[in-house]
Amino acid sequence: xxxxxxxxxxxxxxxxxxxxxxxxxxxxxxxxxxxxxxxxxxxxxxxxxxxxxxxxxxxxxxxxxxxxxxxxxxxxxxxxxxxxxxxxxxxxxxxxxxxxxxxxxxxxxxxxxxxxxxxxxxxxxxxxxxxxxxxxxxxxxxxxxxxxxxxxxxxxxxxxxxxxxxxxxxxxxxxxxxxxxxxxxxxxxxxxxxxxxxxxxxxxxxxxxxxxxxxxxxxxxxxxxxxxxxxxxxxxxxxxxxxxxxxxxxxxxxxxxxxxxxxxxxxxxxxxxxxxxxxxxxxxxxxxxxxxxxxxxxxxxxxxxxxxxxxxxxxxxxxxxxxxxxxxxxxxxxxxxxxxxxxxxxxxxxxxxxxxxxxxxxxxxxxxxxxxxxxxxxxxxxxxxxxxxxxxxxxxxxxxxxxxxxxxxxxxxxxxxxxxxxxxxxxxxxxxxxxxxxxxxxxxxxxxxxxxxxxxxxxxxxxxxxxxxxxxxxxxx
Amino acid sequence: xxxxxxxxxxxxxxxxxxxxxxxxxxxxxxxxxxxxxxxxxxxxxxxxxxxxxxxxxxxxxxxxxxxxxxxxxxxxxxxxxxxxxxxxxxxxxxxxxxxxxxxxxxxxxxxxxxxxxxxxxxxxxxxxxxxxxxxxxxxxxxxx
Numbered sequence: 001x002x003x004x005x006x007x008x009x010x011x012x013x014x015x016x017x018x019x020x021x022x023x024x025x026x027x028x029x030x031x032x033x034x035x036x037x038x039x040x041x042x043x044x045x046x047x048x049x050x051x052x053x054x055x056x057x058x059x060x061x062x063x064x065x066x067x068x069x070x071x072x073x074x075x076x077x078x079x080x081x082x083x084x085x086x087x088x089x090x091x092x093x094x095x096x097x098x099x100x101x102x103x104x105x106x107x108x109x110x111x112x113x114x115x116x117x118x119x120x121x122x123x124x125x126x127x128x129x130x131x132x133x134x135x136x137x138x139x140x141x142x143x144x145x146x147x148x149x150x151x152x153x154x155x156x157x158x159x160x161x162x163x164x165x166x167x168x169x170x171x172x173x174x175x176x177x178x179x180x181x182x183x184x185x186x187x188x189x190x191x192x193x194x195x196x197x198x199x200x201x202x203x204x205x206x207x208x209x210x211x212x213x214x215x216x217x218x219x220x221x222x223x224x225x226x227x228x229x230x231x232x233x234x235x236x237x238x239x240x241x242x243x244x245x246x247x248x249x250x251x252x253x254x255x256x257x258x259x260x261x262x263x264x265x266x267x268x269x270x271x272x273x274x275x276x277x278x279x280x281x282x283x284x285x286x287x288x289x290x291x292x293x294x295x296x297x298x299x300x301x302x303x304x305x306x307x308x309x310x311x312x313x314x315x316x317x318x319x320x321x322x323x324x325x326x327x328x329x330x331x332x333x334x335x336x337x338x339x340x341x342x343x344x345x346x347x348x349x350x351x352x353x354x355x356x357x358x359x360x361x362x363x364x365x366x367x368x369x370x371x372x373x374x375x376x377x378x379x380x381x382x383x384x385x386x387x388x389x390x391x392x393x394x395x396x397x398x399x400x401x402x403x404x405x406x407x408x409x410x411x412x413x414x415x416x417x418x419x420x421x422x423x424x425x426x427x428x429x430x431x432x433x434x435x436x437x438x439x440x441x442x443x444x445x446x447x448x449x450x451x452x453x454x455x456x457x458x459x460x461x462x463x464x465x466x467x468x469x470x471x472x473x474x475x476x477x
Numbered sequence: 478x479x480x481x482x483x484x485x486x487x488x489x490x491x492x493x494x495x496x497x498x499x500x501x502x503x504x505x506x507x508x509x510x511x512x513x514x515x516x517x518x519x520x521x522x523x524x525x526x527x528x529x530x531x532x533x534x535x536x537x538x539x540x541x542x543x544x545x546x547x548x549x550x551x552x553x554x555x556x557x558x559x560x561x562x563x564x565x566x567x568x569x570x571x572x573x574x575x576x577x578x579x580x581x582x583x584x585x586x587x588x589x590x591x592x593x594x595x596x597x598x599x600x601x602x603x604x605x606x607x608x609x610x611x612x613x614x615x616x617x618x619x620x621x
Contacts, residue, residue: 042490044596060517061490063520107521111521131554131571142576148521149525
């Protein structure tokens with residue numbers, strides 16, 4: 001008789017999810033799936049609202065990465081207004097993007113994943129959390145909280161509220177930055193650099209500690225997708241799309257993000273609310289691609305800040321001869337490199353005189369009836385696509401979230417880890433093995449609060465299957 | 478004078494879920510001397526701010542109650558906490574204690590009766606009334 005092992009919810013990721021591992025009669029894994037159960041219908045909710053409200057509304061989708069929605073929504077608004085925003089506004093928006101990366105990455109690394117790494121997958125599950133981490137290394141845990149706080153403080157200073165701030169608007173931003181606040185942000189830089197350095201030291205030790213396990217942690221070839229700057233550098237706010245294959249070949253470059261729907265399709269599966277985006281030319285599911293830190297650090301030709309660029313070169317050496325790092329475990333390393341980049345680049349931006357300019361918003365009315373915004377959210381590329389009427393009232397909205405774009409790869413990762421670590425001969429599923437499966441998901445740092453959508457088209461499929469595969473009962477809604 | 482922190486949290490796009498946020502906003506208007514924080518969800522860095530206070534109120538929407546519910550809470554490092562999305566007041570207090578060696582003398586969780594969690598930026602009539610009652614309850618506890 002086949003058995004199904006279910007872990008629900010996946011702990012220490014935002015939102016709710018479930019992983020199902022299906023075993024055969026020999027207790028060998030025959031399938032494993034990452035189900036997303038939480039359902040959000042924000043796209044439908046936004047219909048009938050004004051374009052100018054959209055940044056404020058969409059930023060309330062998620063409590064972890066509100067600034068990413070805020071910025072991407074404002075960029076979609078820029079497109080509909082058909083304006084070029086002032087230089088100061090763009091620099092301030094870039095600063096906000098980096099602050100969002102920093103606080104989100106700090107949370108992911110120090111508090112969600114570090115307990116697994118520093119305490120070990122087989123350690124007591126009751127203490128394999130941030131409190132266990134504090135007991136093992138209090139200063140490390142405390143620094144992680146302060147690094148996240150630094151990112152949050154920038155967001156708060158720029159927008160006067162830590163979350164859901166409507167500071168970024170179509171055409172620019174609402175308020176300029178003053179010199180005193182800039183100096184305060186700069187005062188954080190030395191500590192932030194030091195803390196990121198500790199994270200990088202820790203991640204390199206982790207690579208040695210888990211050398212035997214890493215090859216099975218989502219190690220497969222897939223496409224990698226992200227934004228790059230005009231000359232191929234790491235990009236976070238603007239730029240064009242680049243697609244690299246699992247052999248390190250750039251198969252598409254300088255793609256206009258506003259035409260994302262020409263490159264990417266969205267498949268659905270009856271067992272998950274989360275869609276499965278894929279690269280259209282390769283079809284589903286062969287068009288599997290990964291986004292986020294692993295993709296970004298892989299696809300760029302360089303990073304513009306010196307310390308992060310030095311780390312990128314070390315990172316690339318992990319790829320061996322093929323020039324691309326295909327193992328999802330290295331999301332953590334890439335995340336730390338991006339934290340370093342964020343701190344360095346924040347310092348650079350804060351020292352630019354143009355940041356304190358007062359020309360911060362381009363004024364215009366509705367000049368287009370459709371617009372797309374695209375930025376790199378902490379977890380990967382994020383698209384907001386709006387259709388409006390001549391008065392700027394939203395007729396239709398489509399949000400393509402980073403976590404969804406990693407969906408096929410997350411499922412592949414779960415299957416790989418489960419198949420390798422579950423030994424059918426022993427017939428036992430240990431806590432350590434189950435935690436490895438969860439840790440595989442945590443590589444992607446999924447945020448499920450905002451990644452599920454499609455009100456009115458929500459597939460709900462409950463299936464009861466016997467040992468021989470017979471469907472005993474089935475419910476659809 | 479005691480340093481008081483009020484943390485109201487919830488999703489302001491999900492109807493009654495925002496009751497805590499609205500209550501904290503009202504308290505901020507009525508009591509400028511109180512530090513009020515309105516959030517989508519509890520987050521770990523609040524631990525530092527909590528450690529600097531004498532009294533803290535965590536105000537949230539709560540299902541399955543009919544009246545504003547107040548309970549004293551103590552630090553607790555639950556096995557799976559914090560989960561980031563659902564970090565609990567007890568876990569935050571534990572973080573304050575472990576990282577900053579101080580917790581408020583009194584920590585209250587205040588639950589506001591809530592029943593409508595569909596997409597809406599409005600509280601239901603019942604929860605709106607309960608939210609105002611909650612503000613009065615918090616004010617009463619401040620005098621204890």
